[in-house]
Amino acid sequence: MKTIIVIGGSKGIGNAIIKKLLNHSKVINISRTSPEETHANLIHYSCDITKEDLPEIESADGLIYCPGSINLKPISRLTIDDFKNDFEINVIGAVKSIQKYLPILKKGNNPAIVLFSTVAAKLGMPFHASIATSKAGVEGLVKSLGAELAPTIRINAIAPTVTNTQLASKLLRNDKMIENITERHPLKKFLNPDEVADMAEFLISEKTASLSGQIFEMDCGIVSFKI
Numbered sequence: 001m002k003t004i005i006v007i008g009g010s011k012g013i014g015n016a017i018i019k020k021l022l023n024h025s026k027v028i029n030i031s032r033t034s035p036e037e038t039h040a041n042l043i044h045y046s047c048d049i050t051k052e053d054l055p056e057i058e059s060a061d062g063l064i065y066c067p068g069s070i071n072l073k074p075i076s077r078l079t080i081d082d083f084k085n086d087f088e089i090n091v092i093g094a095v096k097s098i099q100k101y102l103p104i105l106k107k108g109n110n111p112a113i114v115l116f117s118t119v120a121a122k123l124g125m126p127f128h129a130s131i132a133t134s135k136a137g138v139e140g141l142v143k144s145l146g147a148e149l150a151p152t153i154r155i156n157a158i159a160p161t162v163t164n165t166q167l168a169s170k171l172l173r174n175d176k177m178i179e180n181i182t183e184r185h186p187l188k189k190f191l192n193p194d195e196v197a198d199m200a201e202f203l204i205s206e207k208t209a210s211l212s213g214q215i216f217e218m219d220c221g222i223v224s225f226k227i
Helices: 012-021 080-106 129-149 166-172 175-184 193-204
Strands: 003-007 026-031 042-046 062-065 112-116 154-160 215-218
Touching (some): 003 012, 012 193, 062 080, 080 112, 080 129, 112 129
Parallel strands (some): 003 062, 154 215
């Protein structure tokens, strides 16, 4: 049975990932709050990735870093601290996690890392300057580490569009906003956490043994198509 470290698995996409992985893997979750699930294969460590040292873990075969932010403001209202905070959560937290657990991952069974970007890193969208800048950094990290860690460790990222989670609740807070977001996507839908979790489960598995350094856009067509 593989052991997968999930950073930020108590809510949203991260929690959906944990539920998928527990069907076949041991999961070590690290987040500020504990997930509601209890399972013989689940271990939880309480930790604020931006402020505290990560726990010591003896062995692992995969790492999935889920924390993210949605900080949508005009550039005139974004402060330097906004940019720093988004970068800290999305990039520095991922780097910190990878550096911490790289030695044990190198000893793992066909180890892999999954990070998260956003469609806004490729699709120019108003009010996304801070988050798009941070997630573009994540994509650069994936490309660089994909080359550096080959052939020992694979690393890929998922770039989802709007996903129905608490983090995105402000974007989906009424029927009109839901309708507008649905209509903007060529597939006339947006994502649910289980769909994204399925992709993360796929990328961390040996089914993707030939994939590394890739950014997988789960975009419901919004980046790929103009219809």
